[in-house]
Amino acid sequence: MPVIDVQSDTAALPLTITAEFAAPVDRVWDVYANPRQLEKVWGPPDYPATFVEHDFQPGGRASYYMTAPDGQKFGGWWQFDSIDPTSSFSFTDGFADDDLQPVDNMPVSTNHYTFTATDTGTRTVYQSTFASADDLQKVLDMGVIEGASGAINQIDALLAA
Template identity: 30%
Template sequence: MGNLVFDFTVDKATKTVTIVKEFAAELSLVWEAYTKQEILDQWWAPKPWESKTKVMDFEVGGRRFYAMVSPEGQEHWSIQQYTSISPKTNFKFLNAFSDKDENPQLPGSEWDLNFTDLNGTTKVHITIYNESLERMEQMIEMGFKEGFTMTLKSLEELLTNLSQK
């Protein structure tokens, strides 16, 4: 398999973060890991935090409302509003932090996730556009790169375990 690609680029001029990650797993399994609540909640938070989904309707116009929960029980809520879905190739959503009652803190960010089958390996190309440079800088200062890198490592381990079943 060799080395799998992992690239994380921040472009302040375009207010965009680009993440490219290859996984040693079949496309259908990687797609499910990003789109099924029971799998998402196993990896969509940097350890020791956990992801807890309250609502998930993976359809255009649907949403995922979830919290990242610290070991002490501190909750950080977010809403993902799905705007476009092309099965097993692409989906897009608007993401905003929110309170526990689903009141969004705008502006948010636009996520565009592309999935490519590379003969048994899957490439995920994520573009995150922020309306506001301030919000993007806040995300970066909060440790988004380190946190998301840890999160993708958790996904990689989970996919290895799921692939062996």
């Protein structure tokens, strides 16, 4: 399983997940740069994602929805802030309504994903920081650790294909 560590701190407000993959950095990076690949791993295993928009450049936007086993759709959006190809990217992440527009009363996080070569492949650190302890606690209560870990753990199968 790729996820090797999960840390959350409601005082300092970050949620950090660290994963290791037996693939080179550029291959792991491609998972996030290519929306068709990202759809195969974004979201919990039983909630496949569909990216409607994925403008992977600074100032670009992504919008997507995940489909639950019962057919219910859950939307999300990203606003890309910075991208350093194959090294890191930063974005703002939030929940979206049925029209994939931001939902104002749900938590928004700032995210920084880093990709580092190791002797055996790639170490990726996913860090999400929330505006308040209440916002972090809300997503923790929603199962973000289990959902994100399940999503990240799907990447190995995609990389092996």
